[in-house]
Each structure stands twice: as C-alpha cells, then as structure tokens.
Amino acid sequence: MTKRVYNFYAGPAALPLEVLETAQKELLDFNGSGMSIMELSHRSKIYDEVIETAKKDIKNLMGLDDSYHILFLGGGASTQFAMIPYNFLKEGMAGDYIDTGAWSTKAIKESKKIGETNVLASSKEKNFSYIPKDFTIDENAAYLHITSNNTIRGTELFTFPETGNVPLICDMSSDFLSRELDYTKFDLIYAGAQKNVGPAGVVIVIIKDSMLGKIKDADLFTMLDYRTHVSKGSMFNTPPAFPIYMVGLVVKWLKAHGGLAEMEKLNIKKSKLLYDAIDNSNGFYIGATAKEDRSRMNVTFRLKDESLEEIIAKEALENDLVGLKGHRSVGGLRASIYNAVPYAGVEKLVNFLNDFMKKHS
Amino acid sequence: MTKRVYNFYAGPAALPLEVLETAQKELLDFNGSGMSIMELSHRSKIYDEVIETAKKDIKNLMGLDDSYHILFLGGGASTQFAMIPYNFLKEGMAGDYIDTGAWSTKAIKESKKIGETNVLASSKEKNFSYIPKDFTIDENAAYLHITSNNTIRGTELFTFPETGNVPLICDMSSDFLSRELDYTKFDLIYAGAQKNVGPAGVVIVIIKDSMLGKIKDADLFTMLDYRTHVSKGSMFNTPPAFPIYMVGLVVKWLKAHGGLAEMEKLNIKKSKLLYDAIDNSNGFYIGATAKEDRSRMNVTFRLKDESLEEIIAKEALENDLVGLKGHRSVGGLRASIYNAVPYAGVEKLVNFLNDFMKKHS
Numbered sequence: 001m002t003k004r005v006y007n008f009y010a011g012p013a014a015l016p017l018e019v020l021e022t023a024q025k026e027l028l029d030f031n032g033s034g035m036s037i038m039e040l041s042h043r044s045k046i047y048d049e050v051i052e053t054a055k056k057d058i059k060n061l062m063g064l065d066d067s068y069h070i071l072f073l074g075g076g077a078s079t080q081f082a083m084i085p086y087n088f089l090k091e092g093m094a095g096d097y098i099d100t101g102a103w104s105t106k107a108i109k110e111s112k113k114i115g116e117t118n119v120l121a122s123s124k125e126k127n128f129s130y131i132p133k134d135f136t137i138d139e140n141a142a143y144l145h146i147t148s149n150n151t152i153r154g155t156e157l158f159t160f161p162e163t164g165n166v167p168l169i170c171d172m173s174s175d176f177l178s179r180e181l182d183y184t185k186f187d188l189i190y191a192g193a194q195k196n197v198g199p200a201g202v203v204i205v206i207i208k209d210s211m212l213g214k215i216k217d218a219d220l221f222t223m224l225d226y227r228t229h230v231s232k233g234s235m236f237n238t239p240p241a242f243p244i245y246m247v248g249l250v251v252k253w254l255k256a257h258g259g260l261a262e263m264e265k266l267n268i269k270k271s272k273l274l275y276d277a278i279d280n281s282n283g284f285y286i287g288a289t290a291k292e293d294r295s296r297m298n299v300t301f302r303l304k305d306e307s308l309e310e311i312i313a314k315e316a317l318e319n320d321l322v323g324l325k326g327h328r329s330v331g332g333l334r335a336s337i338y339n340a341v342p343y344a345g346v347e348k349l350v351n352f353l354n355d356f357m358k359k360h361s
Numbered sequence: 362m363t364k365r366v367y368n369f370y371a372g373p374a375a376l377p378l379e380v381l382e383t384a385q386k387e388l389l390d391f392n393g394s395g396m397s398i399m400e401l402s403h404r405s406k407i408y409d410e411v412i413e414t415a416k417k418d419i420k421n422l423m424g425l426d427d428s429y430h431i432l433f434l435g436g437g438a439s440t441q442f443a444m445i446p447y448n449f450l451k452e453g454m455a456g457d458y459i460d461t462g463a464w465s466t467k468a469i470k471e472s473k474k475i476g477e478t479n480v481l482a483s484s485k486e487k488n489f490s491y492i493p494k495d496f497t498i499d500e501n502a503a504y505l506h507i508t509s510n511n512t513i514r515g516t517e518l519f520t521f522p523e524t525g526n527v528p529l530i531c532d533m534s535s536d537f538l539s540r541e542l543d544y545t546k547f548d549l550i551y552a553g554a555q556k557n558v559g560p561a562g563v564v565i566v567i568i569k570d571s572m573l574g575k576i577k578d579a580d581l582f583t584m585l586d587y588r589t590h591v592s593k594g595s596m597f598n599t600p601p602a603f604p605i606y607m608v609g610l611v612v613k614w615l616k617a618h619g620g621l622a623e624m625e626k627l628n629i630k631k632s633k634l635l636y637d638a639i640d641n642s643n644g645f646y647i648g649a650t651a652k653e654d655r656s657r658m659n660v661t662f663r664l665k666d667e668s669l670e671e672i673i674a675k676e677a678l679e680n681d682l683v684g685l686k687g688h689r690s691v692g693g694l695r696a697s698i699y700n701a702v703p704y705a706g707v708e709k710l711v712n713f714l715n716d717f718m719k720k721h722s
Contacts, residue, residue, distance in 0.1 A: 005395030009402040012602055020389050020397050027385040028378075034366030034681060036381050038560035038607070041370040041684060074435030074562060075584060078598035082582040106583070113580050194599055199399035201435060201562045201601030219474050221443040222467075223436060237439040238555055240562030240601060241373055246399070320395060323402060 006345035009323035010151050010298060011174065011195040014340040019249045037245045042238050051234065051241075054248035058204065061251060061259055062183040071205040071226075072234045072244045077173045077192040080203060081107040083224050084145065084169060084188070085114035087215045093142040094118045096166070098135065100157075101128040101150035102329065103171060111145075120144075127330075128153045130290035135161075142214075143167040143187070149175035151195070152327040154300030154334065155293040160185060167211060175297050176204070177254060178339055179264035187211050195297070196338045198247035202240045205229075254339070263339055270337050270346045271296040277350045284357045288332055302332040305360070309333060312356055319352055321345075367706035370684035371512050371659060372535065372556040375701040380610045398606045403599050412595070412602075415609035419565065422612060422620055423544040432566040432587075433595045433605045438534045438553040441564060442468040444585050445506065445530060445549070446475040448576045454503040455479045457527070459496065461518075462489040462511035463690065464532060472506075481505075488691075489514045491651035496522075503575075504528040504548070510536035512556070513688040515661030515695065516654040521546060528572060536658050537565070538615060539700055540625035548572050556658070557699045559608035563601045566590075615700070624700055631698050631707045632657040638711045645718045649693055663693040666721070670694060673717055680713055682706075 007014040030037040033046055040047045055070040073079070084107070089095045095111040097104060099122035111117040118141070121132035128150060137144060144163050149156045151174040160181075161168070167187035176191035183189070187208045194200035205226070212227055222228050228236045254263060275294060278285040278301050288300035303309050309332065316324045326332035337346055368375040391398040394407055401408045416431040434440070445468070450456045456472040458465060460483035472478040479502070482493035489511060498505060505524050510517045512535040521542075522529070528548035537552035544550070548569045555561035566587070573588055583589050589597045615624060636655060639646040639662050649661035664670050670693065674686045687693035698707055 002390045003393060003395040004390065007396050007400050009400065009405075011599065012400055012402060015397060015400055017389075020399075024385055024388040027388065028381050029363045029365065032364060033683075034364040035368050035683065036376060038381075039368050039370065039373055039376055041373060042561065043689075044370075074437055074601070075440065076435055076598045079436065079584045082584055086582070110582060113582060192599060194602075199603045200403065200599045201604055221447070221471060221474060223440045223443055237437045238372065238553065238561045240435070240604065241555075242560045242603060243562055243601065246603075322394075322396065328404075 005320040005322050006341070006348055007322050008335045008337065008341065008349070010327065010334060010336040011192070012200050013195055013336055013338050015199070015246070016250065016253045016340045019246070019253050022249055023246065038242050040241070042235060042241050047241065050245050050248055051239070054244060054251060057248070057251040057255060058177075058206070061177060061254060062206070064183055064206070067209050069207050069209065069230045071207065071229045072202050072239050072247070073205055073229060074201065074240050075203065076200075077103070077171060077190055077203050078106065080171070080190045080205065081110040082113075083226070084143070085111040085117075086220065086224055087226055088142045088167070088211070089115045090142060090216055091115065093140060094138060096120050096138055096141040096144045098122070098132060098144070098146045099124060100131055100147050100155060101153050103150065103152075103173070104145075104147045107145055107147070107171065128155065129288060131155050131157055131293040133159070137161065137163055137166055139164065139166065141166045143169045145169045145171070147171045149173075149295050149297055151298050151336070152330060153289060154295045154298040155289050156295035156297065158293075167214065175295070177251070177260060177263070178267050178297060180260045193243060193247050195336075196340075197250045199243050202243035202247060204247065250340075266343065267296045267337075267339070270341070270343055271299060273346050273350055274299045274335060274337065277353050281353075281357055284361060285353065297336060297338055299335045299337060300326060300332060308360055315356065316352060319348075321349055321352055366681040366683050367702070367709060368683050369696045369698065369702065369710070371688065371695060371697040372553070373561050374556055374697055374699050376560070376607070377611065377614045377701045380607070380614050383610055384607060399603050401602070403596060403602050408602065411606050411609055412600070415605060415612060418609070418612040418616060419538075419567070422538060422615060423567070425544055425567070428570050430568050430570065430591045432568065432590045433563050433600050433608070434566055434590060435562065435601050436564065438464070438532055438551055438564050439467065441532070441551045441566065442471040443474075444587070445504070446472040446478075447581065447585055448587055449503045449528070449572070450476045451503060451577055452476065454501060455499060457481050457499055457502040457505045459483070459493060459505070459507045460485060461492055461508050461516060462514050464511065464513075464534070465506075465508045468506055468508070468532065489516065490649060492516050492518055492654040494520070498522065498524055498527055500525065500527065502527045504530045506530045506532070508532045510534075510656050510658055512659050512697070513691060514650060515656045515659040516650050517656035517658065519654075528575065536656070538612070538621060538624070539628050539658060541621045554604060554608050556697075557701075558611045560604050563604035563608060565608065611701075627704065628657045628698075628700070631702070631704055632660060634707050634711055635660045635696060635698065638714050642714075642718055645722060646714065658697060658699055660696045660698060661687060661693060669721055676717065677713060680709075682710055682713055
C-alpha cells in the first residue's frame, strides 16, 4: 500500500499526486521510446517536444507572447542573485532593491560585489513581518529587484511597483504560477521550481527580449551570460532534463485544472481557511505577519504559549501532517500551502489545530 | 508492456534498469514517509541520509578519505569550466591546460576570461583523434587541467601526468567511476552525472581539502565559491535533490556489482568486443581515433562508404539500437557504452554491424 501524507514543507514541497503518478507510470518507457525520460538525449526529438511544450505552456498560463524567453537553468535562484548584477549592473548605474527578507538580503549581498547597490526600502527593523510600500524609484537604476513572496516570514506582495523605464526584476520562487497577474509588467522573473512547480534542480527564468540589449558589453562567463541560454534555447549545455520534464507535467496539470484563475481562487480559499482558524483562536495562535501582507503560500504563526510549539509539531506528525516547523532561523510554525496542497489537507490541518487548542486551552 | 531498447546515447544516457525500477517503485512513497523523494525537504533527516550515503559511497568506491569533499552542484560541468579559474587562477600564475577536444577547448575559453592561460599541448591539428603526451608542466602553474575522456571524438587518457606540487584538476564527466585509478593523485575532479552515474542536472565535484586554501582571497560570488558548498555540505541552497538521489542509487548499484574493479573489467570486455568488430571488418568500418587512446566509453567509427552512414543509423533504430549517430559536429557513428549499457547490448550491436556489413559488402 502506498502511504501518502499531507505535506506542508516549504520546499522541496508537495507535488500534485496525478503528476507523480504519471511520472511513475512512464519512468521506464517514455512515450513508447523504450527509454526513461532520464535516459533520452536532450537533443532528441522526443525530448525537444517535452521542453518546448513546457515553455509554451508557461507562456500560455502567464499570458506572455514571444517577446519573452523561457529558460530552464541549473544553480537555483541563488545563482540568479549573482547573474542579475553580473549581467545588468553597469558602471555608473545602481541596482535598486527592496529588502523583504532573507532572500532579498542574499540578492543584495551579491549585487554589492559588482557595483552600486541601493536598498530603497526594508522591513528588517520589524523582522520582515510586513512588505514596505513607501519608496522612490531611481529613474537611472539598472533595475529594481523585488521578491514577491517571503517564504521564511510569510509575507507576499499584492501590489507591484510601477517602475516606468526601469526594468522590474522579480524573484517569484515561492509564489510562481499561484495567481493571475499582469506578467507583462516584469522584465525578468525567476523562480526555483521546488516550491510551486516541480522538484528541485531547475530555476525558471523568464526574460524579456529587450533585456538582452541591456547586458554589459563584456566577455562574461558563458554559463552566467543570459545571452548564451537565450540563443541556445536552454540547450547550450545539458539542461536538468528530468526536473524540466516534471515542471512540464505540473504546468500541464495547472492548465487542466483551470489555469492561474482557478489556482488563485483555490489559494485564496485555502489560505483564508487557515488564517481564519488562527484569527478565531482567541490568541491561542498568533499570526506572525501584518494582515494585509499575509502570504497565501506560507502561513506563519506562533503559539501564545511558545513552549507548546515543539509538542504541536510532533503531534501534527503523528497525524500525518508533515513539515509544519517554522524555518530554523525564525522558529514558530509554518504551513506551506502551495498549489499542490489540496483543500482537504488544509481542512485536516485546521481541524487538528482546533482540536489541539481545545486540549491545551 | 514496458518496452526497453539498447541505448547508446552519449548523455543523457542509459541508466541501470534495476536503478530505474527502484526509483519507480518508491516514487510516490519514499521509505515509508508518505512523500515522494522529490517532495521531501532537503533539510529533513530522511533526505540527509540519502545525500550523505551517496557521498560516502562515492568516496568508498574511489578509495578517498576525509581529506576529500564530495559536492553535488547545479549548472553542469560547463559551470565548472568557469568556477575553476574564478577560484584558483591568481594574479601572477597561469592556468595550464591540455587540449584534447571540444570540452577542454571550452574550459580553456573560460580560463582566458580570468587570466594567463597556457595550452601545454593540443591534438587539434589531427581533429583531436589522439591524446597528446609530450608536454612540460610549468611548476608555477595554478593548476593543470585535463579532460580524461573526450566524449565527442572517443579518446581517453590511460596515463595521467605527474604534476608534483601543481594541483591536478580533471574533468571526468564521461568516464567517471568507470575504472580503478589512484584517485588520490587528483586535487579536484568534476563530472556531470548524465553520462555514467545518473540523470542530468547535477555535477559531482570532488575537491581535496588543501585546495580550499588556494582559493583567491576575494569576495567571490557566493554560489561560485567552492568554500560555500564545502562549508555547507552542498546545502547552502536547495541542491538538485532528485538527480542526487538517482546518483545515490547508481553508486549503490555499482557497489553491489563489484565496484570499480568489476566495472573496469566489464568496460574493457565491452569495448574490446566492439573495437574488434571494427578492426576485423576489412576496412568496412574504420576506427576514428588512435588505437592506444581509444575510449572505452565512446566508441567512434566511420564507414568506408560514408554514404551508408545515414542508412546504418536508421536500420539500427529499426533494430532497437538507439543513439548511434556521431556528434553533430563530427558526423560518423558513435556507440556510447557506459557502465549501464549491458554486455548483451554490445553483443547485439556487434551482430547488427556484422550483418549490415555482409549485406553491403
């Protein structure tokens, strides 16, 4: 018997069961080839179809046309922190950043290694528990970099800055494809797959064609130069073929389940159910972030009696509710309820939280 | 019915059937966790066991002690081409290279972006059809970089240079774990997994602890600094978790089948069978490389009548012998017979080659 639990890990995280079942079924013989998808040359026709369909489906879901390129790269979002200033931060310009938590902070650190770096706003003084909204964009900036969702603290951007001619670059790792947005506002989007759209090992980079002309006129390292990957369609070297295939299955699943509009509705419904349970607990559970900036992806909370936090995480595990411990840097509890976490999983969690509260009130 | 063919792709390439069957079996529920290996937090105990066992098994197979660190990184071997000079090529020193084909050439190109780069020897004038053996090592070099197997042309190093105090760095992407060697001669070894030890998406880097002290005293990009990954055990950011798991299964399979000693015997036997068929064809098939440098991994050959090369590749496919076309940059035929390609597959190929010859002689 295959055992399945409800998985609230922050990433790598839950994948849709149907996607896993498809991968399992065709793992030894992909599409009648007599080979696993992992054994296929990345230059074979059959693999080409896999990667090109994934690109097309992502564009389609996001409403992007061919002025955007979809790249599948290795090295994770952490490598993007470096690649962005390495490509775009030219002499005489500054990289502008909004600091909304650990991931923004890491991106800022890499940028400082390259050139002038301005932090326009930060919520650090309140432990990144809210999204700063007051800042002035420098019209001569090389770009403005933002992080749309802070996985660790559980905040999310719901209004995006108008940047005029300044390119808007966004790390969407933890809420990628979770909602409808006007994605044409963005000049570069990147997202590690392992939160919302696949397994670890691939970062999706969506780059507007006009950004290629803004890259430094320098002999950059081949693998760190966005032009390399755009010109070769992510096939300059062997791409992370299996993670890309899994992303392809997930986006197909997204399309089959109503696309981003339906996914957003479900994410609103799921997160509301959980935040309501917290807010209606008479202070037994305490939401960890500003209400208007609460993430629909990572619901963070504390117990009024912090000594119960170890116990609740342990009891949750005994109830097949996995991954509820907060990030090791902040403690507390965190339920990551990405696209693939079903409504029934959140219901079960809410029932568990209510039962736990009754026992310990 | 699951169809399986014999797979001679150069990479991504054949994986052991037993390994794929294990992965398939546990794809929805890894080790009783109720989650796929792809859904597990990389910081969970259960995943930690997977990655640490893989490291230990690789060290064990290669006879390396704890003065070596095993890293699992993204970005492929192509990113290593840049990371090596970025970390080790200091002002006043040179990076020394032996140019044995396309991959060495690419490594050299990245090094030139950083500093003085010397190509001590090259077989370019003969289309990289042999391994150059005459060169003098510069005692002040930052390192000597070699490529142990040229996947495209089909040559392999069987004698490694004595470099004294100069660190020896080797790209072993296409013959990694295919034979016994004194691996303690090397200071840094790297290998894209997708040839001999796993699916695409992870590069294995084996770095001697003493190399860390040779890294430039500079504020390197975090993800491109070997110290980052050594100090965090490849867990600075989310590693390519599923490809690492697959590598772990492959090295377990290697151990269960006699380790590198047995693997080397089998690789000698397989490649001899195929080269003998070529050599005994009265010139119908022509080996593409110098006999003493023939790769046991990638067997390259031409047909005397080159107009038959399209036909033979097509007929091979009809006989479930897949991936025999030579690299697009050189043409001809290539049979990649990595660890996971069984002896029976090479036998079937040889029978096919003999039959084809009879029909067309």
